[in-house]
Amino acid sequence: MKKGDRVLAIICMGLSIWLILESLQFDYLSEFGPGPGFEPFWLGIILGILSVVLLVNTFVRQAGEEDHKPRLPGMAALGRVGLIMLLMAGLAFGFNTLGFIVTMFLFVTLIMFTLEHFSILKSMLYGIVLSGSVYLIFGYWMEINFPIGFLGI
Amino acid sequence: MDIFANLIQGFHTILTPYNLWMATVGCFFGTIIGILPGLGASATIAILLPLTFGMNATSAMIMMTAIYYGSKYGGSTTSILVNVPGEGASVVTTFDGYAMARQGRGGVALGISAIGSFAAGIIGTFGLIFVCVPLAYFSLKFGPAEYFSLIVMGMLTIIFVGGKSVVKSLISAVIGLSLGMVGADAVQGAPRFVYGIPQLIDGIDFVTVVMGLFGIGEVLVSAEEHMKTKTVNVKFKDLWPTVRDVLDSKWAILRGSVIGFLVGVLPGAGATISSFISYGIEKGVAKDPSRFGQGAIEGVAGPEAANNSACSGAMVPLLALGIPGSGATAVMLGALMLYGLRPGPMLFTTNPDFVWALIASMFVGNIILVIMNLPMVPLFAMSLRFPYHYLYPPILMICIVGAFSVNNSVYDIWVMWIFGIFGYFMKKYDIPAAPLVIALVLGPMLEYNLYRALALSLGDISTFFTRPISATLMAITGLMIIAMFFKAVRSKRSMLEEEEN
Numbered sequence A: 001m002k003k004g005d006r007v008l009a010i011i012c013m014g015l016s017i018w019l020i021l022e023s024l025q026f027d028y029l030s031e032f033g034p035g036p037g038f039e040p041f042w043l044g045i046i047l048g049i050l051s052v053v054l055l056v057n058t059f060v061r062q063a064g065e066e067d068h069k070p071r072l073p074g075m076a077a078l079g080r081v082g083l084i085m086l087l088m089a090g091l092a093f094g095f096n097t098l099g100f101i102v103t104m105f106l107f108v109t110l111i112m113f114t115l116e117h118f119s120i121l122k123s124m125l126y127g128i129v130l131s132g133s134v135y136l137i138f139g140y141w142m143e144i145n146f147p148i149g150f151l152g153i
Numbered sequence B: 001m002d003i004f005a006n007l008i009q010g011f012h013t014i015l016t017p018y019n020l021w022m023a024t025v026g027c028f029f030g031t032i033i034g035i036l037p038g039l040g041a042s043a044t045i046a047i048l049l050p051l052t053f054g055m056n057a058t059s060a061m062i063m064m065t066a067i068y069y070g071s072k073y074g075g076s077t078t079s080i081l082v083n084v085p086g087e088g089a090s091v092v093t094t095f096d097g098y099a100m101a102r103q104g105r106g107g108v109a110l111g112i113s114a115i116g117s118f119a120a121g122i123i124g125t126f127g128l129i130f131v132c133v134p135l136a137y138f139s140l141k142f143g144p145a146e147y148f149s150l151i152v153m154g155m156l157t158i159i160f161v162g163g164k165s166v167v168k169s170l171i172s173a174v175i176g177l178s179l180g181m182v183g184a185d186a187v188q189g190a191p192r193f194v195y196g197i198p199q200l201i202d203g204i205d206f207v208t209v210v211m212g213l214f215g216i217g218e219v220l221v222s223a224e225e226h227m228k229t230k231t232v233n234v235k236f237k238d239l240w241p242t243v244r245d246v247l248d249s250k251w252a253i254l255r256g257s258v259i260g261f262l263v264g265v266l267p268g269a270g271a272t273i274s275s276f277i278s279y280g281i282e283k284g285v286a287k288d289p290s291r292f293g294q295g296a297i298e299g300v301a302g303p304e305a306a307n308n309s310a311c312s313g314a315m316v317p318l319l320a321l322g323i324p325g326s327g328a329t330a331v332m333l334g335a336l337m338l339y340g341l342r343p344g345p346m347l348f349t350t351n352p353d354f355v356w357a358l359i360a361s362m363f364v365g366n367i368i369l370v371i372m373n374l375p376m377v378p379l380f381a382m383s384l385r386f387p388y389h390y391l392y393p394p395i396l397m398i399c400i401v402g403a404f405s406v407n408n409s410v411y412d413i414w415v416m417w418i419f420g421i422f423g424y425f426m427k428k429y430d431i432p433a434a435p436l437v438i439a440l441v442l443g444p445m446l447e448y449n450l451y452r453a454l455a456l457s458l459g460d461i462s463t464f465f466t467r468p469i470s471a472t473l474m475a476i477t478g479l480m481i482i483a484m485f486f487k488a489v490r491s492k493r494s495m496l497e498e499e500e501n
Helices: A002-023 A038-060 A075-098 A100-115 A120-141 B002-014 B017-035 B041-052 B057-082 B088-141 B144-161 B166-180 B198-202 B206-223 B243-265 B270-285 B298-321 B327-338 B345-350 B352-383 B388-407 B410-428 B434-456 B468-500
Strands: none
Touching: A002 A038, A002 B166, A038 B166, A075 A100, A075 B206, A075 B388, A075 B410, A100 A120, A100 B388, A120 B388, B002 B017, B002 B088, B002 B352, B017 B041, B017 B057, B017 B352, B041 B057, B041 B206, B041 B327, B041 B388, B057 B088, B057 B298, B057 B327, B057 B352, B088 B243, B088 B270, B088 B298, B088 B345, B088 B352, B144 B166, B144 B434, B144 B468, B166 B434, B206 B327, B206 B388, B206 B410, B206 B434, B243 B270, B243 B298, B270 B298, B298 B327, B298 B345, B298 B352, B327 B434, B345 B352, B388 B410
8 A cells, every 4th residue: 555655646746747837838827816827836736745745654654454455456357457448448449430339249248258258159149138228228219329330230 | 485385396397207207217227226336326326327318407317316315225235235335325334234134134124224214315305405595595695705715615625524545535636626627728718738639628528537437447346356245135024124123213213314414414524424423323322332233223224314314415515506515416516517507506596497396306206215115125135146247348338328428429438438447546546536526526616716706806815815705614614624734643643652652
């Protein structure tokens, strides 16, 4: 936890410097009060102070029970999370080209097949049921315009 | 008389087949999603937000409040049957609820929880009417300076009260404020942090952020492992509490309802604190406090009533002032804005039909919930045994649909994707997401009111300290900061003393 907090403090410090530098591109004051640069500048300063407090705290405070627990899960669990996000990214890439129904079908099928180790047939069946149901609810019933792919669906 | 007439009008609006159906659907889905371990009210509302797309604002908000109440009830089910609280507010319920379940009284615990929640919901909604209306009319006196001070106070309360670490809550809020700056600024219309991406000119869409942080982020945490839940079986015949059980719980329910409402009104305090206070009071007034933790029915009835009543309390600052007091009400505020409504005092004068229909829907929603939940608890409990790997793909799909349908654009799916990863790591590193969401909603209002207040006072900063209401709010904020500082110093001192000993 302490290590994690240190990493977090360093990231926040970087963010704080970036906010301050960006704020310099805008007017700090306007005619009667703050300009567009006012808020980012002060938020950068506050974030910088907070990151220093967080960092110092990791050195000052006594390690508690929480500090000995790993914050991130093992590689297998991280792999599952990574794969879900990768599949979702693939879905976003293919959404307009392949169309809503096909991408959703592929998304669910691949999740069930790769992550949940379902047979390909069972995964496909679940993919068909879910993509069809979601399309019926949102596309047909709620009339949301989903993209149609080159297959015409 | 006005209140009564308006409420009758509200009932006329809600008691149409369509709106009743929406309230029922909201209660059902809210309970079902809220039952999933780890998913609290904010996540449930965020995930189910797309279901309201395409509806008129009144029906959409009726459904959202039904989801809100339903998710609270669903959260208690997991606390009692699985010992896994859906969110902070349900933690206390595990103390005696799970103990009751292990003694074969899980059904009774769920039953008394439903009855307590129903009674608290009704009491809380009456409280909402009698506090919200005068407060809304009083806040018509608010100018930009008062709003600025109120937003500062509200945000600080949320930060100080919620989360394990004040520093992390503050970081979360600063990030939320920073995200709120993206797009054209309120002063000169200058595009900030846009980097040539045209979609960013309008800012980062609230819905995509919320669905990413709460929806995708929570699902990722739950999907890490092949999750298996050990539930305690509940049979329909075991569900009804006896007359003795109800009599034993009646004062606990009443006390919990009052405490819940009063604490719920305070920004940031909300359901979690009220449930802990209620538990503490019940234990304090009990003839035999040693029963608590061993399956005392008052230990379930009081906190459950308190956390449900707090939901009504949390609607007070949202409706009367336009300030969300919790993550869940922040999501609801975002939803209101999505439908072109601006919560706050003017809502009562510009959209009275909407406000009163919403209030009436809380009465109706609570009745639907208790009618639905008592007989359906075994079914809801069964859904806990449904493997999680069947459940998370449809949740992800709903989030994707929701993000896409904001602007019919894949860009929003990407934004949600980024915030999904962000939400996952925030959860892992104990950074609360609620301050970020609240700051994202309130940030632009904060900046706009700061600018307007200074423009009206010709740049005189003392306007925040000389106007009576603003000065009072600022004084409360100052006192809170001082109290927090002393609390931190005291805890540090006691830690050092412990080390020396």
